[in-house]
Structures are given as structure tokens and as C-alpha cells.
Amino acid sequence: MDLGIAIPFLTYLAALILVGLLAYRKTTTFDDFYLAGRKLGSWVTALSAEASSESGWLLLGLPGQAFSQGLGAFWVALGCVAGTFFNWTGLAPRLRKVTGLLNAITIPDYFAERFNDRSGILRIISALLIAIFMTSYVAAQFVASGKALGVCFGIDYKIAAAIGSGVILFYTMMGGFFAVAWTDVIQAILMVIALVVMPVVGMARLGGWDGLWQTIACATRSQTSFVSLRVGKEGIGLLTFLVGMIGIGLGYPGQPHILTRFMAIKSTSALRKSALVGVIWAVIALYGAVLVGLVAKGLLTDSPADPERVMPMVAVELLPAWLAGIVIAAIMAAIMSTADSQLLVVSSAIVQDFYHKTFKREPSPRNLVLLSRVVTLAIGLMGLAIALGVNPENPVGVVFWLVLYAWGGLASSFGPVLLLSLYWRRTTRQGAIAGMISGSATVIIWKNIGFLSNLLYELVPGFLVSLLVTIVVSWVSKPGEVDFEGLSSARLQARG
Amino acid sequence: MGGSTLLAIAIQPIAFIVAIIIYYLKTKEKQH
Numbered sequence: 001m002d003l004g005i006a007i008p009f010l011t012y013l014a015a016l017i018l019v020g021l022l023a024y025r026k027t028t029t030f031d032d033f034y035l036a037g038r039k040l041g042s043w044v045t046a047l048s049a050e051a052s053s054e055s056g057w058l059l060l061g062l063p064g065q066a067f068s069q070g071l072g073a074f075w076v077a078l079g080c081v082a083g084t085f086f087n088w089t090g091l092a093p094r095l096r097k098v099t100g101l102l103n104a105i106t107i108p109d110y111f112a113e114r115f116n117d118r119s120g121i122l123r124i125i126s127a128l129l130i131a132i133f134m135t136s137y138v139a140a141q142f143v144a145s146g147k148a149l150g151v152c153f154g155i156d157y158k159i160a161a162a163i164g165s166g167v168i169l170f171y172t173m174m175g176g177f178f179a180v181a182w183t184d185v186i187q188a189i190l191m192v193i194a195l196v197v198m199p200v201v202g203m204a205r206l207g208g209w210d211g212l213w214q215t216i217a218c219a220t221r222s223q224t225s226f227v228s229l230r231v232g233k234e235g236i237g238l239l240t241f242l243v244g245m246i247g248i249g250l251g252y253p254g255q256p257h258i259l260t261r262f263m264a265i266k267s268t269s270a271l272r273k274s275a276l277v278g279v280i281w282a283v284i285a286l287y288g289a290v291l292v293g294l295v296a297k298g299l300l301t302d303s304p305a306d307p308e309r310v311m312p313m314v315a316v317e318l319l320p321a322w323l324a325g326i327v328i329a330a331i332m333a334a335i336m337s338t339a340d341s342q343l344l345v346v347s348s349a350i351v352q353d354f355y356h357k358t359f360k361r362e363p364s365p366r367n368l369v370l371l372s373r374v375v376t377l378a379i380g381l382m383g384l385a386i387a388l389g390v391n392p393e394n395p396v397g398v399v400f401w402l403v404l405y406a407w408g409g410l411a412s413s414f415g416p417v418l419l420l421s422l423y424w425r426r427t428t429r430q431g432a433i434a435g436m437i438s439g440s441a442t443v444i445i446w447k448n449i450g451f452l453s454n455l456l457y458e459l460v461p462g463f464l465v466s467l468l469v470t471i472v473v474s475w476v477s478k479p480g481e482v483d484f485e486g487l488s489s490a491r492l493q494a495r496g
Numbered sequence: 497m498g499g500s501t502l503l504a505i506a507i508q509p510i511a512f513i514v515a516i517i518i519y520y521l522k523t524k525e526k527q528h
Contacts, residue, residue: 071501071505074505074508077508078508081508081509081512082512085512085515085516088516089516089519227501228501229501229504229505272520272523272524273520275516275519275520276516276517276519276520279512279513279516280513280516282512283509283512283513287508287509
């Protein structure tokens with residue numbers, strides 16, 4: 001093990017544990033554990049939302065895509081930044097205001113209150129979708145942490161997965177949302193440092209901007225599509241490619257682990273600064289990640305078998321050991337900042353939506369926090385058990401297969417219904433249920449039909465079907481008993 | 497790489513940053 005790389009990395013892990021212990025003292029109520037008592041400031045909200053929304057995919061997957069596909073990867077960055085921009089400027093202010101009025105702690109909580117869901121069906125469906133999609137997502141992040149740590153430090157995959165997930169579990173269980181949000185800040189800063197340093201140092205090594213393009217042009221002489229934004233496609237092929245790549249951005253409004261950040265900020269007015277910080281962070285990080293892949297193409301003479309390893313490979317080759325240690329910490333940060341947020345979302349779905357609301361249990365506030373910690377630990381151990389069951393030689397197994405659905409599945413289940421529920425008062429409970437079921441079903445069916453799956457990323461049809469079904473069913477069903485705007489005004493008046 | 501390709505790439509991040517700064521300033525006006 002190279003000590004130069006290990007020291008910055010171990011310092012980072014120690015910082016996370018310290019944050020977990022500090023946050024433990026601040027976490028006394030149920031609201032604290034799952035929403036930090038709605039007391040987050042602008043910067044913490046911005047960086048926490050960004051670090052949570054971009055997983056290991058940002059530092060491993062996107063550079064890998066740019067490395068193998070070329071300039072076409074810029075379209076993914078465009079879609080993702082557009083989705084982030086819409087989330088901050090369009091969705092977040094309204095969601096914070098409405099969930100604050102309805103006193104909703106989770107996304108199923110919001111749906112249940114918004115649609116006056118006395119039967120509990122809407123709450124159960126949305127909590128189930130979260131539990132299914134998110135648990136596999138958490139497990140996949142644990143697999144990724146084992147893979148990354150194992151490769152970087154030459155330790156056994158299972159030990160590496162246990163260390164990575166053990167640290168995540170410790171601070172999430174101890175400090176709840178406070179710990180997750182504060183560690184997200186550290187993680188977001190590390191990620192953005194890595195994504196600025198790597199392209200800058202890489203381009204300097206290659207002789208600047210011109211040197212980069214000349215080296216790439218030489219390296220890709222037999223692959224002309226690499227240096228074209230059209231990626232060698234024409235007509236319908238080009239159109240479906242662009243819609244699929246940019247369409248990834250449609251996923252942002254439907255991710256509960258991102259949406260809870262908007263719900264936790266101290267006020268809607270504080271969101272303004274968060275939007276500014278969040279969007280600038282996303283621009284730097286996403287375009288930086290694409291540049292890392294292009295720089296790697298210019299620097300690496302041998303193509304790795306797994307293009308997703310180009311970032312750690314270039315870091316070790318290009319940077320001094322201590323800086324490479326920071327980049328490796330940043331890769332782990334990307335994985336951990338997503339896993340911890342998802343862990344909390346699944347835990348809240350079980351404790352708040354099933355135990356507390358569906359089964360009508362009313363334990364003392366102290367016991368509720370204790371239960372939340374136990375459930376968080378149990379879900380984490382379940383995720384770890386799945387991760388340990390994966391063959392380390394072939395980690396792209398069942399878990400990653402499920403993850404492919406997770407982003408698209410959550411986006412199609414919740415995105416259209418959430419947007420319509422916030423902006424169209426005629427949306428009904430029946431429309432919401434039909435939209436969630438049809439959206440998730442479309443993603444699963446589309447993905448399993450080879451021809452369709454190759455034609456277009458399943459999120460786009462899933463999102464459109466859910467949107468259409470929610471609108472049509474809402475039109476034909478009876479409007480809900482509760483007028484949403486009326487309810488809001490009444491509560492406002494009641495609060496004086 | 498052609499100048500138009502470079503322009504198409506460079507304009508994307510710049511446009512987003514300009515747009516969010518405009519949003520920030522506009523909402524500030526509204527609050528006052």
C-alpha cells in the first residue's frame with residue numbers, strides 16, 4: 001500500500017466518522033434524523049443535493065463514456081445540468097413550500113397528504129417503489145466501494161466492501177440527516193477538486209487545449225466519430241441518440257434522495273443561493289468529468305479493459321501520490337454521498353410510511369429515533385449482504401442490473417406525478433397511482449425488449465407514459481375532496 | 497476539431513452559468 005495515497009484517504013475516512021459523532025449530539029427528534037429539523041443553510045443544501053445526486057457514475061462512468069465514445073458524452077453533461085437547473089429553479093421552491101405546509105417528512109408522506117389518501121394505497125405504493133429501487137441502489141454503491149477500495153489499495157474485495165459500507169453505516173446511523181448533509185459538503189468539495197485538477201494537470205501535460213485535440217485526433221484516427229458531436233450518426237439514429245442522452249436529465253425531478261434536500265432547507269428564500277451554488281457545481285463537475293475522459297484518451301497509450309477505471313488510472317499515473325490519494329478519496333466520496341442519502345430515504349420509507357403511518361404506531365420521539373437508527377443499520381447490513389454475495393471478478397451482476405432500472409424507474413415512477421401534483425391542481429389520487437405504476441412498468445418492459453432498449457433509453461418512454469396516464473386518469477376520475485390550494489391557504493390562516 | 501464543434505461545446509456551460517446568475521439576480525429583485 002502506498003502511504004502517500006493512503007494518508008489523505010484515511011484522513012478523509014476519519015473526518016467522516018468525526019462528523020457522525022458530532023451530528024449524533026444534534027439528532028434528538030424524528031424530524032432531525034430524517035430532515036435535519038428543516039434547518040439546513042444554503043451552502044449545505046446546495047452541496048448536499050449535488051453530492052447526493054451524482055454517484056460513483058460521475059467519477060467512474062462518465063469519464064469512461066467520454067473515453068470510449070468521445071465528444072458524444074457532452075450531451076449527457078448537457079442533459080444532467082439542464083435537469084439540475086430545472087430542479088433548483090422550478091421544482092425546489094414549490095416543493096419546499098408545499099411540504100413545509102403539509103408537514104411532510106418523506107415523498108410518500110407528501111403524496112398521501114396532497115391527495116388526502118385515507119386508504120393508504122398511494123403511500124404504500126410509493127414507499128414500496130422506494131424500498132425496492134433504492135435498496136438495490138444502496139447495495140450497488142457498496143459493491144462499487146469494495147471495487148474501488150480493493151483496486152486502489154490491493155485489499156480483498158469483501159474486506160474493502162465491509163470497510164466502505166461500515167464507515168457509511170456508522171455516520172448515517174449515528175448522525176442521521178445532519179451527518180449525511182455535512183459529510184456531503186466534504187464529499188462535494190473533494191469531487192469538484194478532483195474534477196478540476198485532473199483536466200487542468202492533464203491538459204498541461206499534453207501541451208494545452210491544442211495539444212489535447214491533436215493528441216486525441218492522432219489516437220482516434222480510425223474512429224472519426226470520437227471527435228464529432230454527431231458520434232457518426234444521422235437521421236433517426238442521431239435523434240434517438242440525442243433524446244436518450246439528454247433525456248437522462250428527465251430523471252432529476254423523480255429522485256427522492258435529491259428531493260429531500262429541497263425539503264430540508266430552512267426557508268424558500270435560502271434556495272436562491274443554493275440554486276446558484278448547485279448549478280455552478282454541476283456545470284464544473286459534469287463538464288469536468290467529460291474532460292477527464294478525453295484527457296485520459298490522450299494520455300493512456302493502452303486502453304484498459306474496463307473504461308470506467310480510467311480516472312483512478314490517470315490519477316495514479318499523472319499526479320503526485322498525495323494528490324492521487326485525494327482523487328481516490330473523491331471517487332469514494334461520490335459513492336458514499338449517494339449511498340448515505342439513499343440509505344436514509346429507504347429507512348424513512350419503512351419507519352415513517354409503514355411503521356408510523358400505515359400501521360399507526362405512536363412510539364415516544366426518543367424511541368422513534370432509536371428505531372430509525374436500528375432500521376438504517378438493518379437496511380445497510382442487507383445491502384452489505386447483497387454486496388458480499390457478488391462475485392468480485394464479475395461485480396456487474398444482479399445488483400448492477402437492478403441499478404440500471406433504479407434511476408429510470410424512480411424517475412418514471414415519481415417525476416411526472418410529482419411535477420403534476422405541484423403544478424396542476426386537477427391531478428387526482430387515482431391519476432397519481434396509475435401514473436406511478438405505468439411509469440415503473442414501462443421502464444421494466446422497455447428495458448427487457450432488446451430492440452426498444454437499443455433504440456432509446458427507457459427513462460424517456462417511461463416518463464412520457466407516466467405523464468400521459470396521470471393526466472388522462474386524472475381527467476376521467478373524480479376530483480379529490482381536498483382542494484390543494486384551499487388546504488394550503490387554510491393552514492396558512494390557521495398559523496396566523 | 498472544427499471551430500463550430502468547439503463553439504457548440506463551450507457555449508453549453510457558459511449558457512448555464514449566465515442563466516443561473518440571471519435567475520439569482522431576478523429573484524433577488526423580487527424579494528426586495
